[in-house]
Amino acid sequence: MHNFQPKTLFLGKKTIYLPSCHSTNDIAAEIIQNKQVFDGTIVITSDQTAGRGQRGNSWEALPGQNITASFILKPAFLSATEQFRLNIAISLGIYEFLSQYLPNNLKVKWPNDIYVGDRKMGGVLIENTLFGSRIAYSVIGIGLNINQLSFAETNNRAISLRLATQNLGEFDIEKLIGELCVSLEKYYLQLKNGHYSKQKETYLEILYRYQETHFFSKNGERFLGKIIDIAPTGHLIMSVNGEIEFFDFKEISFEI
Template identity: 55%
Template structure:
């Protein structure tokens, strides 16, 4: 399975396929510690038993119906303080991949979940190791709901549900397209085009410049997202003041 030849320079040229595993991110991290890993190596599984989300949540995915993978990258051109640039590149890659199938309603939910309207299609978890002041390795974990039609969580959806496709998508084919889009944006970050990508990221950001409710420390407040700062913190305007929030400091009220 996953015998693909994506139209990329390096991403997906080496694929480690596991029918089942606890976490592709953990397997990728173990590979980094034990050997010199080729950049762009993929760890992919049909069934992940202990996948993690951004807030430590588990990721629900039926076996062999979706894409569950980790990509090993070496973004040594990024400083430790620039980690969010990689989030932007990966999120835009996933967004553009899905945009080939979905015309409207697709958004990136800060910091890097993928939503169609108010339902989640996928998530990204990037775990970095540092070498001095630079990023040494990045393990980019991606979970995308592709063919699954039944979910226990009402706010989850899939590519097939959104497009109402009568037949399942070919996972090999969609994987190749996904990797091509991710590498495209990764190389743009490497070439110094972050500011251009940030503008696009904001343009497709979930609830950008819209008034909605958020929750901090159990308290509801009304605000609108007005931007992202240089470290990736979310800027929310509320009561004529701008507040900045890190990854686990504020919740969206859906």
């Protein structure tokens, strides 16, 4: 990562590479606390020993085989109530980046997991710092399975880019991160320039199980539901037994 120079305006122009660390999101948060931060700074590691995902889950990643990075942004143009807009923009950036290698069967699972078919390739953990009613800083942790060929038996739904493409050789991680930066910056700047409505429309088009009836579970109980929209707050809007219901993050689980 010593010669890492993505073809971007600002994202990734300052990169902090750590051969090993517990969590890139935690390191990014420490940088923000010390006020030594440039917009678009990236913290990258080859070996993340305590990566975190949504719901407090751990993130399994073998050293040197995947993308484990955190991106620091200053989206002061967003209010606290508009946080999910950033979530959508980041999801679209990741989707576009991966689409050049996986043109089919790629989806975003609400709120921001990356799926190939019914198998998970990656996830995002966004942690925001507020200043009054605005978002002062966002730390966007991204974990994407790239070259890893085997996963724990308890993680049998995981998949990597190499497995999904049946690529015989390893992908160049540094090159991929550069491409990811370009796509993320593109959709972030679109959002900043007021294109939220179009981004939400695209997000729904690529949303896993959108407008499909499937089983979900809440508090251990299964139910049939259909995803019909996403609320401005990020809540999942579903049709359940003919009624419209709203679900918060961590409130329901998708059943495979």
